[in-house]
Amino acid sequence: MGSNSIPGVSSAPRSDLAVLKPFTPAGHAYDEMFLLRWLASVPPQVIVLLLLIWPAAAFAQSGVYGMPDAFAALWRWIPFLTLQGFVFNVVISIFAMLIGTLAGAALGLGQISNRIWLRRLAWGITQLFRNAPWLVILFIVLLAFPFEINVFGFIIPVPAWMKAVIGLSLPIMANISEIVRGAVMSVPSAQWEAAESLSFSRTQTLWQIILPQCFKRMIPPWMNWYAILTMATPLCSLLGVGEIITFSRQAMEAENNRPELLVPFFGYALALFFAYCYPIARFTIALEKRFAVKL
Amino acid sequence: MTNWTPEQPIISIHNVRKSFGVVEVLKGVSMDIMKGEVICIIGPSGSGKSTLIRCINALNDIQGGSITVEGQEVHDDDLDRLELRKKVGMVFQQYNLFPHKSALENVMMAPIKVLNEDRAEVETRARALLKKVRLEGKEDNYPGELSGGQQQRVAIARSLAMRPDVMLFDEVTAALDPETVKEVLVTIKDLAAEGMTCILVTHEMGFAREVADHIYFTDKGVIVEHGSPSEFFDHASDPRTQEFLSQIL
Ligand SMILES: Nc1ncnc2c1ncn2[C@@H]1O[C@H](COP(=O)(O)OP(=O)(O)OP(=O)(O)O)[C@@H](O)[C@H]1O
Ligand SMILES: [Mg+2]
Numbered sequence: 001m002g003s004n005s006i007p008g009v010s011s012a013p014r015s016d017l018a019v020l021k022p023f024t025p026a027g028h029a030y031d032e033m034f035l036l037r038w039l040a041s042v043p044p045q046v047i048v049l050l051l052l053i054w055p056a057a058a059f060a061q062s063g064v065y066g067m068p069d070a071f072a073a074l075w076r077w078i079p080f081l082t083l084q085g086f087v088f089n090v091v092i093s094i095f096a097m098l099i100g101t102l103a104g105a106a107l108g109l110g111q112i113s114n115r116i117w118l119r120r121l122a123w124g125i126t127q128l129f130r131n132a133p134w135l136v137i138l139f140i141v142l143l144a145f146p147f148e149i150n151v152f153g154f155i156i157p158v159p160a161w162m163k164a165v166i167g168l169s170l171p172i173m174a175n176i177s178e179i180v181r182g183a184v185m186s187v188p189s190a191q192w193e194a195a196e197s198l199s200f201s202r203t204q205t206l207w208q209i210i211l212p213q214c215f216k217r218m219i220p221p222w223m224n225w226y227a228i229l230t231m232a233t234p235l236c237s238l239l240g241v242g243e244i245i246t247f248s249r250q251a252m253e254a255e256n257n258r259p260e261l262l263v264p265f266f267g268y269a270l271a272l273f274f275a276y277c278y279p280i281a282r283f284t285i286a287l288e289k290r291f292a293v294k295l
Numbered sequence: 296m297t298n299w300t301p302e303q304p305i306i307s308i309h310n311v312r313k314s315f316g317v318v319e320v321l322k323g324v325s326m327d328i329m330k331g332e333v334i335c336i337i338g339p340s341g342s343g344k345s346t347l348i349r350c351i352n353a354l355n356d357i358q359g360g361s362i363t364v365e366g367q368e369v370h371d372d373d374l375d376r377l378e379l380r381k382k383v384g385m386v387f388q389q390y391n392l393f394p395h396k397s398a399l400e401n402v403m404m405a406p407i408k409v410l411n412e413d414r415a416e417v418e419t420r421a422r423a424l425l426k427k428v429r430l431e432g433k434e435d436n437y438p439g440e441l442s443g444g445q446q447q448r449v450a451i452a453r454s455l456a457m458r459p460d461v462m463l464f465d466e467v468t469a470a471l472d473p474e475t476v477k478e479v480l481v482t483i484k485d486l487a488a489e490g491m492t493c494i495l496v497t498h499e500m501g502f503a504r505e506v507a508d509h510i511y512f513t514d515k516g517v518i519v520e521h522g523s524p525s526e527f528f529d530h531a532s533d534p535r536t537q538e539f540l541s542q543i544l
Contacts, residue, residue, distance in 0.1 A: 194391035194450075197352055198405040198457060199380040208408060213395050 032179065032221035033288070035228055039274075039281035047278070050271070070260040074268055077251040081265075085244030086272050088161070089233040092243065095165045096233075097226050100172025107173060108180025114202065122177065129174035134167075135235055141167035142239050164236040172229055179221050183214035216291045223284040227277045234269070244269050299366025305330045305461060305492055306351060312359035313346055320346050322516040323360065328509075330460075333487045334494045335503040338513035339539060344496040347513070348463045351494070352383040365460065381410070384454030385463040388470050390446040392438040398425060398449045399434040402456045410457070417456070424452040428482050444475025448482055455486075462486065464495040500543060504528055512536050 110122030129137065141163050148157045187210050195205040237245040248269055252261045299305075304327035313321035320343045328334050336344050349355040350362055353369050353376050362369040364382060392401050402421040406412045425434055428448035438446050447467055454462060464483065468476040480502050487493055487506050497503055503510055504524040511521040512533075520533045531537050 190387065190389055190391045191393070193354055194387065194393070196354060197380055197383075197385040198453070199377045199409045200405065201377060204408055208404070209393055213393070 036224045036281040040285040073255045074264045085247040089243045093230040096168035100169035104173040104176025107177035111181040126174045126177040129170045138167035161241045183218045220288040307363045310360035331490045332508045335507040342513045343516045382460045384459035388466045390450045443471045461492045
């Protein structure tokens, strides 16, 4: 059917020579653990090296307003950028992860329900939020949500950061949903049958036999999504949420927007994200290894 | 609820038909099994042996005929499958123990969670069962730490803990080393001697001859021949049976 529909692409090879060799991107496969695997593969020496480059750059003299001035400016701003900015990125990531995990677990269980409509619905929601661009989701949430909600006569304000949390939790939800579904599917169907033949109900089987077995398997990819989420929190600066990138830009403005500021300020933000996620990555990989021996 | 009495067959299979898609795997199979009997089903690979015994505890559905267990129709939409499965225990070729639970917990789980029995009571029973299958001292080992033969005996104990009336065994020794096959067969023989109704799918001909009250030979979804072990092994009349036996013995 499709063999002639795309010009130049036919199902039967026109020559018996292989046209392409297998496509093998270098590094880690783009799987459910790609970010953490890459992060964890960075040797700790590299981090020390980076830390040494930094002061070295600071002393490289250039022009009137030089790098030393830019680093001095950064030094003054570091407490603010870190405690008001980065801490808020962490707060956003934790809340979004919490909501995303709870909603994602429910959605994932929906995906394996034996009610077909529920399964389809959960599948559809998962696909939608897993594949939609995060920034689009964020803007939709920002614009679609009211700035305050009325709960039984109480006016609860919904600040932009809360919307950002909700917006970020949606793609997380969808990906957690897939982790739950995938983990449940990774348990051999023989386990279901063994439980069934012992008179366990479906719900009992799921909660007492299947989920306990695959719970450990979910943790590493779950952590991977946490790292991805954390690194995505600067998207919130586009919503005007006061987080590290927003504050870095404001600080640079206060320092007269000198171009020399860009590398130190954003470099600092990058270093913070790396420093935060690197231990998570190392820990998760160690955890993954330990689980692998166990079961 | 049904007026079944022990004089009637405990399991009655009548003209059962089962298809997977368009492939008919069981083409009208009938057999009656009395309480306390040991039945062996033998036959070439793919002849539908596993499918047949999986129909008995409703792991597979059927497209025609009827199966009753203690007078109750198994393939009735109103049937409480969970109730049925309390009466029918099943042991699989691949043991299928729960890997996250110790041997003892594997045995205790179903009575506690499904039958809501008292934990202490169940534990006493589970320990006795593990002793009975000669696994004393292995209570706290996880399935991954046990040999195939030991795992299979835990699986038998796990089924017995539900106090079933009938036990189904689907090639339970097929995945085992020749040396460990014996320990599992001894366990089954003990059970049979105690009067448990057993339906076994097996390739162990010597064992079948020794323990079975009745042997059924299946081929391509039908029962070709059945009879007592001596009738079957020494006086098989059907050429398919003769051919199978000549290959295997
Ligand atoms: N879930 C299934 N879906 C489709 N076909 C199946 C399924 N289960 C079994 N079959 C088919 O049904 C037929 C009978 O299978 P069954 O497992 O009952 O054979 P068996 O007699 O137990 O064989 P063996 O000795 O190899 O275990 C086979 O042809 C098999 O391919
Ligand atoms: Mg089989």
